[in-house]
Amino acid sequence: MNKLLVVGTVAFDDIQTPFGHAEKIVGGAATYISWAASNFVSHTGIVSVIGDDFPQEELDALVERGVSMDGLQVKAGEKSFFWAGRYHADMNGRDTLATELNVLADFQPIVPDSFKDADYVMLGNLSPQVQMSVLEQMSKRPKLVVLDTMNFWMDIALEDLKAVLTKIDVLTINDEEARQLSGEYSLRKAARVIQEMGPQYLVIKKGEHGALLFHKNDVFFCPALPLEEVFDPTGAGDSFAGGFIGYLAKTNDTSFETMKRAVVYGSAAASYCVEKFGIEKVKEVNSKDIHNRVGDFVRLMAFDTPISKM
Amino acid sequence: MNKLLVVGTVAFDDIQTPFGHAEKIVGGAATYISWAASNFVSHTGIVSVIGDDFPQEELDALVERGVSMDGLQVKAGEKSFFWAGRYHADMNGRDTLATELNVLADFQPIVPDSFKDADYVMLGNLSPQVQMSVLEQMSKRPKLVVLDTMNFWMDIALEDLKAVLTKIDVLTINDEEARQLSGEYSLRKAARVIQEMGPQYLVIKKGEHGALLFHKNDVFFCPALPLEEVFDPTGAGDSFAGGFIGYLAKTNDTSFETMKRAVVYGSAAASYCVEKFGIEKVKEVNSKDIHNRVGDFVRLMAFDTPISKM
Numbered sequence: 276m277n278k279l280l281v282v283g284t285v286a287f288d289d290i291q292t293p294f295g296h297a298e299k300i301v302g303g304a305a306t307y308i309s310w311a312a313s314n315f316v317s318h319t320g321i322v323s324v325i326g327d328d329f330p331q332e333e334l335d336a337l338v339e340r341g342v343s344m345d346g347l348q349v350k351a352g353e354k355s356f357f358w359a360g361r362y363h364a365d366m367n368g369r370d371t372l373a374t375e376l377n378v379l380a381d382f383q384p385i386v387p388d389s390f391k392d393a394d395y396v397m398l399g400n401l402s403p404q405v406q407m408s409v410l411e412q413m414s415k416r417p418k419l420v421v422l423d424t425m426n427f428w429m430d431i432a433l434e435d436l437k438a439v440l441t442k443i444d445v446l447t448i449n450d451e452e453a454r455q456l457s458g459e460y461s462l463r464k465a466a467r468v469i470q471e472m473g474p475q476y477l478v479i480k481k482g483e484h485g486a487l488l489f490h491k492n493d494v495f496f497c498p499a500l501p502l503e504e505v506f507d508p509t510g511a512g513d514s515f516a517g518g519f520i521g522y523l524a525k526t527n528d529t530s531f532e533t534m535k536r537a538v539v540y541g542s543a544a545a546s547y548c549v550e551k552f553g554i555e556k557v558k559e560v561n562s563k564d565i566h567n568r569v570g571d572f573v574r575l576m577a578f579d580t581p582i583s584k585m
Numbered sequence: 586m587n588k589l590l591v592v593g594t595v596a597f598d599d600i601q602t603p604f605g606h607a608e609k610i611v612g613g614a615a616t617y618i619s620w621a622a623s624n625f626v627s628h629t630g631i632v633s634v635i636g637d638d639f640p641q642e643e644l645d646a647l648v649e650r651g652v653s654m655d656g657l658q659v660k661a662g663e664k665s666f667f668w669a670g671r672y673h674a675d676m677n678g679r680d681t682l683a684t685e686l687n688v689l690a691d692f693q694p695i696v697p698d699s700f701k702d703a704d705y706v707m708l709g710n711l712s713p714q715v716q717m718s719v720l721e722q723m724s725k726r727p728k729l730v731v732l733d734t735m736n737f738w739m740d741i742a743l744e745d746l747k748a749v750l751t752k753i754d755v756l757t758i759n760d761e762e763a764r765q766l767s768g769e770y771s772l773r774k775a776a777r778v779i780q781e782m783g784p785q786y787l788v789i790k791k792g793e794h795g796a797l798l799f800h801k802n803d804v805f806f807c808p809a810l811p812l813e814e815v816f817d818p819t820g821a822g823d824s825f826a827g828g829f830i831g832y833l834a835k836t837n838d839t840s841f842e843t844m845k846r847a848v849v850y851g852s853a854a855a856s857y858c859v860e861k862f863g864i865e866k867v868k869e870v871n872s873k874d875i876h877n878r879v880g881d882f883v884r885l886m887a888f889d890t891p892i893s894k895m
Contacts (some may be wrong), residue, residue, distance in 0.1 A: 463811045484794040487811060496885050498806040501773045501797060535888040575806050576886050578845035
């Protein structure tokens with residue numbers, strides 16, 4: 276049984292979309308990642324921090340899905356991380372209305388002994404220093420380290436980010452972040468520059484426009500599923516990451532061929548996530564649902580190879 | 586041998602991109618469509634109008650590729666249609682700097698007798714009245730009519746556009762235009778609304794984000810090929826249309842399965858188009874080149890169906 280270590284926020288979100296307003300609901304990168312990954316792996320450990328304001332039943336629900344809370348620090352008398360944002364009418368952009376770091380301000384991650392030998396590590400979007408600290412606590416080099424980050428860290432902690440990039444295998448960022456990090460507009464060129472920084476694999480997440488997986492000179496594309504409605508994009512990237520690394524941990528295979536399939540599984544998890552507010556839908560689905568949705572992706576991309584038809 | 590009738594501009598463009606400035610080069614929808622289609626069909630007829638300022642050798646080059654100029658009106662003492670535009674730094678947007686209708690101002694299309702029985706008709710982006718006039722001149726209902734249009738006609742000639750939409754089989758527009766025409770943000774819902782307007786098939790072109798083909802409740806997605814450099818997006822949509830209908834005319838098969846392959850062939854033609862300024866690259870490539878590039882698309886989308894891997 277392969278262990279998966281997940282680092283990221285466990286937090287509250289306040290989300291406004293054209294479809295409604297969800298006030299102070301449960302969110303956080305580690306929450307989404309763990310829910311999505313729990314469809315594939317039964318030994319996930321969270322490293323994070325919360326205040327004493329976080330609902331115990333939400334943690335219990337994750338424990339039920341095989342997620343260990345041994346690495347979750349609870350700070351008495353303090354408040355959990357809080358983010359408020361409003362999505363634009365087209366859902367592609369969003370404004371941050373509030374960010375309250377609270378317990379995250381001086382977060383020192385502690386990897387529990389039981390997960391120091393985890394073969395699969397998902398470093399969710401947090402400061403590069405926190406991500407590096409987690410890697411330094413591992414008792415051996417994990418089989419696969421996936422790191423998610425964002426432009427904010429490129430702006431204020433680029434050197435720290437570059438340092439941790441030399442220690443990881445897969446980087447997941449969006450297209451604008453890939454351009455910022457590499458200084459190249461062409462995503463093909465950007466991928467080459469970023470691979471030279473450390474990660475052998477690069478996933479460029481383009482939201483409703485799908486995801487690209489780069490490795491050496493190879494590239495694989497997985498579209499987003501055209502949905503009837505997108506209610507709330509929050510957590511889509513983290514659900515993707517959870518499905519992606521969860522599938523790899525389950526198969527215990529990190530070849531490029533398997534990683535392509537992992538991108539499809541991650542995209543399937545993300546496609547469910549956006550159908551309801553917050554983590555609601557991610558909690559509802561099971562591995563069979565995700566498997567069925569992968570079938571939708573297969574159909575979306577399927578055409579007879581035309582080589583034989585000309 | 587299936588005949589293809591192509592209606593659209595034959596014109597001059599002035600194009601500024603971050604990579605340079607091409608002054609008064611040959612362009613026009615019918616030009617790009619015909620070049621791309623000539624990789625698949627040897628009996629194409631253009632319906633268009635030019636002034637006496639258009640270079641004869643450019644017409645001769647098309648005739649060499651099997652394109653008939655019987656339907657091309659030449660207006661002595663008048664000037665050809667001229668468009669000038671400047672692309673934004675990210676190549677996704679562009680500003681129109683000048684539009685000189687010239688001969689197009691009072692264009693009355695005349696379908697030559699030799700193409701009135703064409704089975705395949707590509708109505709390039711022109712006024713819906715011109716597009717309707719062409720259809721009315723056909724001696725029989727073509728096997729397949731594809732129509733390209735743009736937001737401009739939705740703004741100023743919506744009723745005429747809706748009238749011609751009832752007479753066609755495939756509509757090609759971009760995602761914003763699909764939203765404008767349908768009043769639906771979700772592309773899935775938009776596709777349903779637009780199919781009710783007439784066309785059984787809808788191609789939504791998303792530029793660097795690929796293309797979607799909708800038919801009934803089915804959807805097929807073809808990505809754009811991630812390229813090292815995009816020099817000039819001008820004509821990409823028309824090259825797509827030419828490759829798309831050219832492939833269908835060649836196979837003489839308008840089933841959904843074949844139409845999916847046609848989307849890939851169209852995308853391959855478009856991917857070449859943007860690699861150089863204007864029609865330069867579209868003129869250089871042949872059917873073997875396009876076929877090879879289709880192989881790149883196959884590889885870009887290929888992954889082992891995971892159904893058997895779980």
